[in-house]
Structures are given as structure tokens and as C-alpha cells.
Amino acid sequence: MAAQIDCEFLVKKARDLVTEDPWAAKAWLITARTLYPTDFGIQYEMYTIERNAERTASAGRLLYDMFVNFPDQPMVWREISVITAALRNDAQDKQTQFLRGLFETLPGRIQCEMLLKATEQCFNTLERAEMLLLLLRRFPESVVQHGVSLGETLLEAENLDDQDSPVNCFRKLFVCDVLPLIINNPDVRLPANLLYQYLHKAAEFYIGYVTRSLSLESQHQGSQDTTDIKSPTKRSTQKYIIEGLTEKSSLIVEPWDRLFEILSIVAMRCEWQMDKANRNCSEILHRMKDLCRYINSFDDEGHRKYKHQVVYSAMLVFFKNAFQYVGSIQPSLFQASSPSSNLVPFILLDDLSNIYGDVDSDRSKHIHKRRKLGDGREKTLSSDDEECSGKGRNRHIVVNKIELPNSIDVLESFKVARESWELLHSQEALEKEFTRICMSWKTETWLWLRIFITDMIIYQGQYRKAINSLHQLGALQGAQQHVVIQGALEQQRAFIQMAACHFALGEYRMTCDKVLDVMCSVIPCTQDVVKVQEEIPKVKPRFRKASDLKLLPCTSKAMMPYCLQLMLACFKLRAFTDIRDDLALGHVIVLLQLDWPRGENLFLKAIDKICQQGSFQYENFFNYVTNIDMLEEFAYLRTTEGGKIHLELLPNQGILIKNSSPPLGVLPQEFKLQPSSQTADRHHTVTRGITKGVKEDFRLAMERQVSRCGENLMVVLHRFCINEKIILLQTLM
Numbered sequence: 001m002a003a004q005i006d007c008e009f010l011v012k013k014a015r016d017l018v019t020e021d022p023w024a025a026k027a028w029l030i031t032a033r034t035l036y037p038t039d040f041g042i043q044y045e046m047y048t049i050e051r052n053a054e055r056t057a058s059a060g061r062l063l064y065d066m067f068v069n070f071p072d073q074p075m076v077w078r079e080i081s082v083i084t085a086a087l088r089n090d091a092q093d094k095q096t097q098f099l100r101g102l103f104e105t106l107p108g109r110i111q112c113e114m115l116l117k118a119t120e121q122c123f124n125t126l127e128r129a130e131m132l133l134l135l136l137r138r139f140p141e142s143v144v145q146h147g148v149s150l151g152e153t154l155l156e157a158e159n160l161d162d163q164d165s166p167v168n169c170f171r172k173l174f175v176c177d178v179l180p181l182i183i184n185n186p187d188v189r190l191p192a193n194l195l196y197q198y199l200h201k202a203a204e205f206y207i208g209y210v211t212r213s214l215s216l217e218s219q220h221q222g223s224q225d226t227t228d229i230k231s232p233t234k235r236s237t238q239k240y241i242i243e244g245l246t247e248k249s250s251l252i253v254e255p256w257d258r259l260f261e262i263l264s265i266v267a268m269r270c271e272w273q274m275d276k277a278n279r280n281c282s283e284i285l286h287r288m289k290d291l292c293r294y295i296n297s298f299d300d301e302g303h304r305k306y307k308h309q310v311v312y313s314a315m316l317v318f319f320k321n322a323f324q325y326v327g328s329i330q331p332s333l334f335q336a337s338s339p340s341s342n343l344v345p346f347i348l349l350d351d352l353s354n355i356y357g358d359v360d361s362d363r364s365k366h367i368h369k370r371r372k373l374g375d376g377r378e379k380t381l382s383s384d385d386e387e388c389s390g391k392g393r394n395r396h397i398v399v400n401k402i403e404l405p406n407s408i409d410v411l412e413s414f415k416v417a418r419e420s421w422e423l424l425h426s427q428e429a430l431e432k433e434f435t436r437i438c439m440s441w442k443t444e445t446w447l448w449l450r451i452f453i454t455d456m457i458i459y460q461g462q463y464r465k466a467i468n469s470l471h472q473l474g475a476l477q478g479a480q481q482h483v484v485i486q487g488a489l490e491q492q493r494a495f496i497q498m499a500a501c502h503f504a505l506g507e508y509r510m511t512c513d514k515v516l517d518v519m520c521s522v523i524p525c526t527q528d529v530v531k532v533q534e535e536i537p538k539v540k541p542r543f544r545k546a547s548d549l550k551l552l553p554c555t556s557k558a559m560m561p562y563c564l565q566l567m568l569a570c571f572k573l574r575a576f577t578d579i580r581d582d583l584a585l586g587h588v589i590v591l592l593q594l595d596w597p598r599g600e601n602l603f604l605k606a607i608d609k610i611c612q613q614g615s616f617q618y619e620n621f622f623n624y625v626t627n628i629d630m631l632e633e634f635a636y637l638r639t640t641e642g643g644k645i646h647l648e649l650l651p652n653q654g655i656l657i658k659n660s661s662p663p664l665g666v667l668p669q670e671f672k673l674q675p676s677s678q679t680a681d682r683h684h685t686v687t688r689g690i691t692k693g694v695k696e697d698f699r700l701a702m703e704r705q706v707s708r709c710g711e712n713l714m715v716v717l718h719r720f721c722i723n724e725k726i727i728l729l730q731t732l733m
Helices: 002-017 022-035 040-052 056-069 074-088 094-104 108-121 125-138 140-160 169-183 192-210 214-226 232-246 255-269 281-293 300-329 359-365 383-389 407-424 428-441 447-460 463-479 493-504 508-520 556-575 582-591 600-613 628-637 653-658 692-706 713-723 725-731
Strands: 346-350 369-372 378-381 397-399 549-553 615-617 646-648
Touching: 040 056, 040 074, 056 074, 056 094, 056 108, 074 094, 074 108, 074 125, 108 125, 125 140, 125 169, 140 169, 169 192, 169 255, 192 255, 192 300, 192 428, 255 300, 281 300, 281 407, 300 346, 300 407, 300 428, 300 447, 346 447, 346 493, 397 407, 407 428, 407 447, 447 463, 447 493, 463 493, 493 508, 493 556, 508 556, 508 713, 508 725, 549 556, 556 582, 556 600, 556 713, 556 725, 582 600, 582 615, 582 713, 582 725, 600 615, 600 628, 628 692, 713 725
Parallel strands: 397 549, 615 646
Antiparallel strands: 346 549, 369 378
């Protein structure tokens, strides 16, 4: 008891002298330590003085003595935990740097032993793993003993914690930190199947990381406070996901490069056929194509080895390029959006640039051919079947480089991803392994991947299959409420692609139905629409094909003209048949105003048909035809020189006579956007066209119509689609 009192006295005396005379305080403690060498309080006080004075060498020696002589003292482990925290911290403040320097003064053997014992003091899996990781980094020779077991511990902890996503704290620590140490250490012997398993885990993590939805993370962050209070481990894990994977200071740099680096190391350790390092995606894909040519000539072991090489190499090339393509055409999926951001999505569609061409050639494309079956019966061969038989041929994709500056890279990514997909499905063994991996990753729930697959199927011309894929895409969008939506057009992009697919299949009523659904949700552009031929650079005719595609921005300025072109294409085929259909012909005339004068030749063909018929009935004419050239042509048809063609273009004769008093240039309200009554009786007997009164009404209506030539055409055509939706659909029945 007396010795304890003496120790406390000496420590107190030294503590009182620290500020006034630090050397005297140090002398008192040296005396005390000499008298009582086994007293922990004296040595700890000496350490505290040296640490506070930031004397690195002396503080390190005292810490070493305490660690050796008093390993069970809680105060020692508190100091060690502070030091190890500084070692794991990337901060560069003065205190952190001092603690790192203090640790460096310790002998290497003591450092290793201290980190090992500090690891044993950790009860939290993440903290224990980070401490052991610190040991592995500072002492690479310890990787052989502890590396694989640490990796397995993290993967097991991920399973026990029931993580919903591979992008979690355990997987991140394993893939980004532990795995590179393991596979880069030549002394660590790993079987091939374990290397494949680790590559599988790394690929799943990095692909999930780069394709994660930022809006989902925001939603996740907002809901973390409602996490079950009985699950503290999961709460800390969620916090780690948000803080560790979204903060700029903790973002993973060049994740694709890291993943392909792991692929390269696994390739070397598994003795794959890799004759050149640092290949780009196109070169890797070309090499895998060559390998596939003779992969079946190997024995079972060789076939299994090179099958894994082809599958994993082509798969990573596929996912990287598919992601780059979708990230360019629908950036809102992967980039944070704000009201001021300009993340305009793009949509892949069949090119309709030849819509104003020859009617007969268009009709021949949609005639269903017949071929003999084996039993002598005939089978209808649809355009879908025809395209499937030639899906390997290249199709040109038209892009406006002003709207999509990186269009060359986008199209290259699409090409490489598509060829990778085809390679992975070129042999049963490859397809089976690739399918197994996709099922384990639940890729059927990846919205971005469904977007790419849909575009790829459209490119291949498998339109029936594309429609089914678009339905799946719609279901995914409905299930994932976190998806960032840029506007009504992006919501309707699936309908636009469905409409184009139905048109390619010759299903014109379905085409029109989808188009009109889109038009109902679109706000027409009030500015003048730039002509299509000026927007998209032309391809030389000898290289141009009827099956070209285009990438269009999801904006009203681009989408409305395309939708109207689809409608024109549908009515065009019906209007110029041998069977008279004035209603379809009238719709064509209205829609031909869109890109005037590109449609002038087709309009003149319509005029010739009217002249051959000797009459024409379209009561919506004065509601929607505002093109001055068309008005002049129809006015000429009523003259003797024009053939005195009988035209029934007036919505209601009684209304015209009643409202004949307004001054010229003002169109009566009854003429504006009235739903057509033409379907009530399209074949009734008419006499008004030969009376002088009606001739005068026609002249007045024409003069008033001229005053409407300055109206915004897109607004007029938008109202045409909205007001006449029922009649438009009935025309195609």
C-alpha cells in the first residue's frame, strides 16, 4: 500500500511540473520508474508526456515497452486502436501523421504482432477485416497465411448479412482490396475453380457498381432511418454502402480497368491463351472468335479451360460495351440529373427517310411471301422470319453528330456488344455457361440491359421478338419506381419502338394505335421544325439500304415528325390501292404537309388519283390542310382547266351558308378542329357541289383558309391526331 502511495505521489509531482519544467518532470518519472519498474501508471505517464510533446522516437520506445511488458492493460489497446485508425485513415493532418510516424519507429516484428493482436481485439467483422488488411499491406509475406482466409471471411459475412446487392461493404473490401493482394502474390497457390469463383464475384461487383442507379441510392439513403432497429449490423452496412460508395473521396477510380486487370491476372494464372497484354475490347473479342474456331478440338480439360476463357472474356467485353452504349443513349439511368442538366435520351428506330418514295416498292416489302413446307403445305413468311434468316448482315445506323457528338464511340460500343452477344450464343457450351452466370446475377431485372437487348433485337430485324422484349421493358420500368424519367416522351419510348416494330410487320392499325397514344402525351414544338434532310447527313445512295436505322433524340422536335411519318407510311399503302379510299387519301394529304416539299411528288400522285376518280370527299380538309401549294392545287381542280373535279371538302353545308357573312380571311369557328362526321354516311347522294351557292361557299372557305397558312404546322398536325383518333384507327380496320 505504501509503495502504491509513493508511485502516485511521484506521478502527481511529475504531472504538476510538466508545464513549468518538463525536464524536471521527466527526471521525477525516470526516478520513479527506476524505483518501481513494474508499475504501469509510471510508464504510461511517461508515454503521455512524450506523445503530447510529439517526440516520435521516445514515444515509440515507451509504447514498445508497454506493449511488451503490459499487454493486458486496456489503456495500451486504446492507444494502439488510435494508432491503427490513423494508419487506415487517408487524412494528412498533423496528428495523424505523427501517429503514423510513431508506429514506424517500432520494430517490424512488433508492428506485425501488434496488428495481429489488434485484429483479435475487434469484434466487428468489418473492423477486423480492415485491421487484417492493414497487416497484409504492410507485410506482404503474411498474405500467404491470412489472405485467402480473410477473403472467405468477407464472402461468408456477406451471405450471413443477407445483402440485397453485390455492391456492399463486404464485397467492396474483398474485390477492391483483398483480392488484388491474393492473386498478385505468386506464393499463394489457388486452384483454377477458386480463381473463377473470385473472378465471378469481382465481375458481379464492378458491373453492379458502374450500373447502379444514383436515384436508387438517394431513395436508399432516405429510407435508411426506417431500417429495423434490431439489425444494427445491417444499418451499419447500409451506411457504409452510401458513404463508402457514393462520396467522391471514396469513389472507385476506373472500375472497368480494375476488372479487366483482374481478368488478365486470372488468365495468366489459369494459363489461358493470351499472347498480348493490355488489349482493348475489340482485340479481345477478335481473339476469342479465333479461339472458338478450334475450341472443340481440345481434350476435356483444355475445352473446359478455354470455354471459361471465352465466356468470361467475351462476357466482360459485352457488359462493358452494352453499358457504354446505354449510358450514352439514356444517361439519366446512370448520371445524377437536375432541372438544368441536359441528359437527352436517344431511341433506336427504323429509318423512314424513303417514305416519300415509290408506293409500289413500299407495298412489295410488306407482301407476305409463301414457301413450301416439308409436307407440301405453304407457310406465310413474315418480315420477321425474313430478317431472322439474314440477321448477320450489317445495317447502317444514321446519327446526327451534332446531337450526339460521341456517335462514333456509341456505335462502336453497340457493334462490339452485339458481336460479343452473338459469340456467347454461337455454341451450346458457351451459351449454357453464360446463361448460368446471368441467372445467378439476376440480369433479367437489369433495366439498362433490357434496353440494350431490345435495341439489339430491333437491329437484327426480329420485330416480333422485339415487341415481347419491349413488354418486358415496360414491366421492369413499372417495377422500378426509382428510374429517373426525363419527360413524357421518354416514358413513351417503348410505345414508339413498338409502333415501328408493328409497322415493319405490316400491322398498320397497331402502329397507328401506339403512335396516337404517344401523340396524346406529347406537347408539340412551337418552333419551326428543321427539315429531316438537313438534320441527318445523307449517305451515298449506293451504300444506302431500305433497312437502315437511326438514333433519334427523345424530344418533341424529333419524335413528333417520326410518329407522323409512321402514320403517313400506314395510310400511304392503303390510299394508293385499286380500291377507292378517300378517307385514307385525305389523311395522307394532311400528313404530307409535314416535310414539304419532300412529299410533293407523292402529293401529285394523290392528285392524279383524284383526277382519275373524278371526285374526292374529305370533310376534314379545311380543318387541317394549311399548305398554300396544296390549297392552290385543290382550287385549280374545281376549274375547267383542272377538270372540274367534284370535291366534297366542306364539313357542313348548312353551317357554311349560315356563317357566310364573316369578312374574308377569318375562318368561322365551326371550321376549326371539328370532329369529322364523314363516317356517318360516306356514300350519301350529294347535290351541293353543282349549285352556285356551294361554289361560292367553297371559294369563301378557300380564301379564309389561306389566312391560316401561317399557323404552326406541328400544332395543327398534333390536333389532327388528337381530335381524329377514332377515325384514324377506323380507317385502318
